[in-house]
Amino acid sequence: MLDVIGVLSDQAVAGPMLLSLQTAAVAAPCLATVGVCLGYLLGRGRGPWISALDFLVTLPLVFPPIATGFLLLMLLGRRGLLGAMLSERLGVEFVFSFWGVALASFVAGLPLIVKPVQAAVQRETGRLIEAAYVLGKSRFTTFLRVVLPSIRRSVCVGLFLALARSLGEVGVTLMLGGNIVGKTNTVSLEIYNAVFTGEYDRAFALVIVLGIVSLMLVASTRRLAVS
Numbered sequence: 289m290l291d292v293i294g295v296l297s298d299q300a301v302a303g304p305m306l307l308s309l310q311t312a313a314v315a316a317p318c319l320a321t322v323g324v325c326l327g328y329l330l331g332r333g334r335g336p337w338i339s340a341l342d343f344l345v346t347l348p349l350v351f352p353p354i355a356t357g358f359l360l361l362m363l364l365g366r367r368g369l370l371g372a373m374l375s376e377r378l379g380v381e382f383v384f385s386f387w388g389v390a391l392a393s394f395v396a397g398l399p400l401i402v403k404p405v406q407a408a409v410q411r412e413t414g415r416l417i418e419a420a421y422v423l424g425k426s427r428f429t430t431f432l433r434v435v436l437p438s439i440r441r442s443v444c445v446g447l448f449l450a451l452a453r454s455l456g457e458v459g460v461t462l463m464l465g466g467n468i469v470g471k472t473n474t475v476s477l478e479i480y481n482a483v484f485t486g487e488y489d490r491a492f493a494l495v496i497v498l499g500i501v502s503l504m505l506v507a508s509t510r511r512l513a514v515s
Contacts, residue, residue, distance in 0.1 A: 299359070301490060303470055305497065310490035311474065312451055316395040319401050319450045324443055326398075326406025330436060331413070342406075348460075349399045357463025358394065364388070364464070388464035389472050396457040397450030401443070408442035409435065445509050452505040455498065 330342050340447045348356055364371040364382040382388040413435050420430040436443075458476050465472030473481060475494050482491035 298490070301494065304473050304475045304494070307386075307473070308455060309407075310386070310476045311390050311505055312455065313391040315397065316447065316451060317393060318390075319397050319454075320395050320447055321408075322394075323398060323401030323450065324405055324436070325445060326408050327402045327446075328431065331406040331409025333418075344401055345402050347481050348395055352395065353457065354415075354463060355457025355459075357392065357460035360391070360395070360460065361463050363505075364391075383464060384466040384472060386472065389461055389474060391453035392457055392460035392464045394463065396460055397454035400453050401446030402451040404442040404446035404449075405439055408439040428462050434438070441512050446510045446514050448505045448512075452502050455501060465509065 304376070304502055326341070326427070327347060328347070330338060344506055361383060365374060366375055366381070367385070371381070371383065374382070380387065382391055416438060418432050420434045425434070455474075456476055457474075458480065460465075461472070461474055461477060465474075465477075467473050467477045469481070475498055479491050479494045479498070482488070483492065
């Protein structure tokens with residue numbers, strides 16, 4: 289009989305769970321802020337630059353996660369174009385650190401919030417925005433008091449989907465975080481570690497936890513969609 293409580297109380301299991309919660313706490317506000325802004329820009333903008341940006345945002349959905357992680361590793365590593373500059377000037381390192389894990393969650397979840405917001409902006413806000421401009425409202429006021437209230441349901445749905453995706457992320461996290469036990473091993477990576485070492489009780493307990501959280505997020509998404 290599987291002792292789920294006993295397994296989850298083990299420090300080797302509690303650590304990855306806490307890391308995943310911390311990662312979600314960092315990724316969620318970033319996903320909400322950047323996702324809404326990008327979704328609005330892609331929904332309202334036109335031109336080749338908008339098309340290129342749309343392509344880049346969509347890329348993590350279709351590109352293999354391990355390949356995405358490799359590209360980010362080359363870019364943000366100590367010898368990478370951005371990694372060397374960030375390390376020397378700001379002392380920030382993404383590779384094999386908590387911030388790399390958080391970035392992996394952000395990259396994995398970003399398309400899933402941008403796309404619903406983009407669709408909502410294209411579908412629901414055109415006439416409202418024009419009416420606000422006619423009434424003399426500024427762009428910022430229109431965005432804050434007209435656009436956001438009209439797309440709030442899409443923002444919530446997208447955020448829940450993005451968090452569910454980021455919690456299950458493996459490929460990008462493995463490349464950027466390195467799966468360092470006690471430091472960058474999230475719940476998803478710990479499931480892999482447990483299976484690799486033959487600790488199936490630990491793997492199954494983590495699968496149950498991850499499954500419950502994912503089901504709660506999906507149920508919240510469906511409830512918002514229906515309402």
